[in-house]
Amino acid sequence: MDIDRNLVWHGSQVNSSERIALLGQLPRTLWLTGLSGSGKSTLAFALERHLIDAGHCSFVLDGDNVRHGLNRNLGFSPTDRTENIRRIAEVARLMNEAGLIVITAFISPYRTDRKMAAEIIGEVRFSEIYISTPLSLCEQRDPKGLYRRARNGEVREFTGIDSPYEPPEFPALALDTGVFDVRACVDQLRAAALC
Template sequence: MTDAQPPLVMWHASQVTPEDRQGLLSQKPITVWLTGLSASGKSTLAFALEQRLLDKGQLSFVLDGDNVRHGLNSNLGFSAEDRAENIRRVAEVAKLMNEAGLIVIAAFISPFTQDRALARTIIGAEHFREVHVSTSLRVCESRDPKGMYNKARLGNLPNFTGISSPYEVPEQPHLRIDTQNVDLDAGVDQLIALINGPH
């Protein structure tokens, strides 16, 4: 075959720019990436922040670790490879939502530094804010709302972060929140300040 074939996948540019969408919504898009152990308080903070932003007239959306595994990532398990793909897909969705002008709140254990770094690269450092929900393993295990820590201790739940799989603590997150020592309203206040801070 002598003639070069056109590519099967092509990028189609929109006439509407991200700046147009930002202007329409009167907000700067950003992804607040909440990382921490299971039962650390990530989802509670995420949904409280979403409500607070709505009350302030700002449009946001929560990407929650459990929720996305009901649909988008329902075919993924909890191996290191599947965890990495889980984060990659979510980061790509967050990037699209940021381009649409939305504030994204991502609540994921995301235990590995490499995966969080990939999320930052995909989303773009200018839009990415890493928040370590730093509640201790002892406190998280005492809460254990789903009974998963107990199952993991009994050996019935492999690759469980904090027990049979490591959690790599962020070295320089934009913010740390320990939900044992910071109440929900104060935690949301800190997140709002982060969103409204210098971009």
């Protein structure tokens, strides 16, 4: 997409090292990816609570929450999924520029989309975290009833059923919430957020 020639980027009078000094933390984005029901949102919000309690400025960008506003005009086609991830990556980058630790919780099923997100945010700030909970357990949990509806043909293009999920090849961290409880996962995520 070409940028309008009438648009001009305005630089800030505040640099990133000033924000780092002010907040006492390095900005980063933990990109939690995995199937619906894997535990992404649960872990993201638990980590946010833990970080805030420890005095770290952080914020969660959650898939369902973002689709209530910023991305409410997007569906679940491959093209819309890519645009969903692009927008989220741009928001996460801006939040990182402000000095925040960003935790995203998105299925983000395609490797190419996650690679694009890493490029937008910046490889140094981006950590891909694979919530590797198996499909069978996610489907057993089915907190929103979406797997049941997808199996009945009521929901189309549902990841893991009739739409693919491409697991990360080299995630910074992989967590199976069927093996580790929330506390153990948050401990590992905290280490990734503050490294």
